[in-house]
Amino acid sequence: NTEDPWRPFDKFxxxxxxxxxxxxxxxxxxxxxxxxxxxxALTSLKAYISVLAKYxxxxxxxxxxxxxxxxxxxxxxxxxxSYETFKExxxxxxxxxxxxxxxxxxxxxxxxxxxxxxxxxxxxWTLFHVLTVxxxxxxxDPQEVLRAMRSYVHNFFGCRxxxxxxxxxxxxxxxxxxxxxxxxxxxxxRHNVVNNRLAGAxxxxxxxxxxxxPPPDMCSACHAVKDNGEHTWNLxxxxxxxxxxxxxxxxxxxxxx
Ligand code: FAD
Numbered sequence: 001n002t003e004d005p006w007r008p009f010d011k012f013x014x015x016x017x018x019x020x021x022x023x024x025x026x027x028x029x030x031x032x033x034x035x036x037x038x039x040x041a042l043t044s045l046k047a048y049i050s051v052l053a054k055y056x057x058x059x060x061x062x063x064x065x066x067x068x069x070x071x072x073x074x075x076x077x078x079x080x081x082s083y084e085t086f087k088e089x090x091x092x093x094x095x096x097x098x099x100x101x102x103x104x105x106x107x108x109x110x111x112x113x114x115x116x117x118x119x120x121x122x123x124x125w126t127l128f129h130v131l132t133v134x135x136x137x138x139x140x141d142p143q144e145v146l147r148a149m150r151s152y153v154h155n156f157f158g159c160r161x162x163x164x165x166x167x168x169x170x171x172x173x174x175x176x177x178x179x180x181x182x183x184x185x186x187x188x189x190r191h192n193v194v195n196n197r198l199a200g201a202x203x204x205x206x207x208x209x210x211x212x213x214p215p216p217d218m219c220s221a222c223h224a225v226k227d228n229g230e231h232t233w234n235l236x237x238x239x240x241x242x243x244x245x246x247x248x249x250x251x252x253x254x255x256x257x
Contacts, residue, residue, distance in 0.1 A: 007255055009108045012218060014126060014246060017255040020062060021105035022123030023052070027090060028103075030120075030158055031083060038080035044151035045081075049073050051148040055134035057248030059256070065090075065099035102257045117205035121159065125191055126246075132187050133246040136180040143177050146186065150174060169193065184242050185235060188213075214241060 009015065037045045053070035056063060072089055073081075094100050105119070110126065112118035131145045139145070150170040157163045169190050177186045192212050199210040216223050221237040244250065 004107075007106075007108050007111060009111070009254075010252070011109070012245075013109065014130065014251045015108040015110075015255065016058065016251050016253045017106045017108045018110045018123050019056070019058065019127055019130065019251070020102055020256070021107055021110070022120065022127045023056075023062070023066075024101055024103065025105055025120050025123070026156075027101065028087070030156055032087065033158070034083050034156065036080050036082045037086070040151070041155045042079070042081060044148075044155045045086075046073055047148040048152045051131060051135075051145050055131045055138060055145065057130065057134055057251065059253075061098060061100050065093045065101050068093050068099060106255055106257075108255050112205045113207040114205070117203075118208060121162070124153075124157070129184075129187060129191075129242070130246045130248075130251070132184045133243055134248060136184050136243065139180060142179050142183050143174065146170070146174055146177060146183055149187075165194070165197075166190075181239055185239055188238065188242055214238075214245070 031045070034041065049066070049070045050073075053063075053066045056066055058066070069090060073086075090101070094103075107119050107123070110118050110120075110122035112122075128145065128149045131149075135145045150167065153163050153166045157166075173186070173190075177183050195210040195213060198204060201210075204210050214222055219237065219241040222234055222241055224232050224234045226232050
């Protein structure tokens, strides 16, 4: 049976299987669409792998691979690297006993009711939320993760229309991010802008409607009402919620190989 079985999951939790699947797809499939990295694409690749090496809260075998890949990549001084060279290094590392990146995807919290729904784009959002939350406690440059995400999406994200939209949002407001907690909140609020735009669109999985997130049943304290009756967010509570929801010690390891 080659069909992917449905994996029951808790909608209120983040799964390492989704994060590892996202890394697999990003490093082996999406980046593999490039034949060579040079100029801005090379800078972008280096910034992305660096952020993963610093902040990906994974299993030691996976973080070892990311750190090794990063130190190799940062040592490359030429003005271009072919994807073949990058892949050779990646697959070589993936065979060593203490480092690996599972080959293939196993979506859990990012499963869709149909194969064309959710999955990798869901994984990309989840990955970067997790990374901004990790950077909040471990980083120092408030824009480091978001700049890496912006340039990754701009240079490599397969959905080119999405990349254009995201680049416009980043160009408009990323400069306003001047602290680590604001970076966490910036990505949350931009994600809600995208959810708002996509609600009811063909790309929406009917089983997972686009909502302003987190909904009240996930975080009632996050929601507030202004004097004039309009909905507003309690940003202190939202931040608290995001720091817990995406924190490394709450990530579930079910369904890992
Ligand atoms: P996603 O929106 O992928 O969210 C994944 C999970 O994150 C959700 O299940 C939820 O648990 C959590 N979440 C939801 N909202 C938030 C929030 N505000 N903050 C934190 N966590 C949240 N698709 C298009 O059709 N057009 C586009 O222009 C487009 N632009 C995109 C830009 C980027 C950078 C990315 C990564 C994706 C984009 N997509 C776009 C894809 C789209 O946003 C969804 O990822 C896709 O439709 C799958 O949706 P989903 O239901 O899995 O939820």
